[in-house]
Amino acid sequence: MDSARWQKIQSLFHQATDFPEAEQRIFLESRCAGDPALLSEIMILLEEDARGASLLDGDIAQAAHHILNEPAVAPPPFKEFGPYRIQRALGEGGMGVVYLAERADLLDRGVQEAQSLNAEPEVQTDLYETLGTIYQKLGKLDQANTLLNFSLEERKSLYGSDAAQVAKSMVALGLLRDDQAQLPEAERIVREGLAMSKRHLPPNHPAVAKATSALGKVLEDRGSYDEAIKTLDEAVRLQSTKGAATPELAVSLFELANTHFYAGHYDVSESINERLLPMYRRIYGERHPRVADVLINLGAIKFDLGYYPEAEKYDRQALEIVQAWYGKDNPETASDLTLLARALIREDHYDEAVDLLQQSLAIKERVYGKVHPTVASTLNELGSAALLQHKNEVAEQNFLRMVEIYRQVYGEHHYLFAVALSNLGSVYSSREEWPQAEKIYRQVIPIFSESQSANHINTGVARIKLGRTLLRQNRFADAEAESRAGYEILIKQMDPKVSGLTNARKDLAEEYDALKQPEPAAKFRAETAALDSKDSNSTKK
């Protein structure tokens, strides 16, 4: 949309708000004659204005508190450098620790060797850059920073501050900043490096292509997907040759596929990943983790689109590779076990899913200890699977552990603690232990309200669940208050066909029947019927 149109939309929006709701459309129809799109856009704004339930209506302090206190996902372990396999730094067990010590020895020796190469400065700068990149892959970003800066400074003194070799260092440093999540700085440095390399090299030189690709990656990480796509398309164009595909081309394509995925262009992402698969197989071999990465991406696309058998197929292939490469005890393996299990749960293959989740749990407990949020997230999957199988005792154990972990890590006012409790409440509901379930939901609702918001989805779900426990105890008036409040919160944010909302409508119909209010009872029944008939007309995935 351009600014002129936005101006027009706003002007009409504000004029419309002067009218009562019932008259707004009439007013707008007269002012938007001949432009139905304009009318529609303004009506959407008026709807949102009336809702008043978005992130911006809440408190940034709460959002900030969550972001800054949420644990990061497990840091991406490096995969390989050269011909060596990498074990995770935190891995226990004698072999794992000794193995990593050997890495450090080798690198320290490498740095010493580099420092002794003063007589061959060009080689020295190359070695600094290589070592720096290796440290980066090992997750030792401070050492990487030191070495990449050595390389940059030396190249400046050898070649002057504006030279192709200096550009190369800038691109490497920019990619390090990207890993350090210093994104504006990363973009600035990479842009400068790219411009510098273009000044000194022909436009289709590999170093120019590599710098272009690096910029694309940084833009992707900044979320500037449109520009990232343009940039990566350009890198791919430069790196595509008549001969066999190079690793550099494969890297650019990989980033391009990811960018399309994040931008929601599933078809494009899928076709690029499908192109990448044989490429990686040829370049790295069939059993290489990079091949697994592509398979996981394909699985993620299928999962997001709801094609669970296909997701399972890809996840399984990826898991085989990762397990063989890293071993059964590696967090990479644990991660892939969970991904495969999630697909299996969607297909109701509970036994295998549970087995995989238990393996994943064992690895995570060994690596992170028994009280870690990533362990809790696997417990959540296990608890949920158990509930779906009506194994209430197992579910209870898993959710209780999850509650305890979040209590210890985050305290009793954190929304994750409330989520765990709320899921535990599902067990009591499943056993029809209504007073216990009620107690839990009354505990969690204020936590959600305060730590997230009174209109948060979690608050809404908890109120609906509370409503149901009250309904089953025949406290109809109290039940209606909670069910209705929860429903109003969720219906504004969720797809009405979601089964939880369908069940909420059934609860409400029952409650209104009991309260002798036939009209709202009929209304909720009618809504359910209308959505049911829409469903039977639409094709299933």
Place this chain on the structure above:
Amino acid sequence: MRRGDPSATLNPTALVNEAWMKMAKSPEIAPTSRLHFKRIAARAMRQILIEAARRRNAGKRGGGQNVTVRFDDSYQKAPSCGEELLRLDRALDELARMNPRQTTLVESRFFGGLDIPETATLLDVSEATVLRDWRAAKAWLAHELREAS
């Protein structure tokens, strides 16, 4: 293992004042300079939070911590705070293309905690303008967030 402090709240105004106290050499700061500082701080806060959210989202898809409150009989994935902030960031970039002043307004109010009079002074417009622009921007951004989820 990192522990969050569940009882601490991150009040943007408190943070900004604290930083201001540290940075300012003298307590006698002109109101416009203070606002200018708040504006920069709001921008910085946006960047810090977005980068933190992005960092949380980096790493392998699906291996993270999507724990949600379950309905008794189905899975519902609620967007995490991080994901919503990332979507907001993108939507704000889009808004900046249409109306840069309005984006500054949203940043200052949402990330920086500036109130209406402060925002009006900062942008050199009337309070009525601030209220109108805020209302329209909020509605548009809310729709963008909903569409993206």
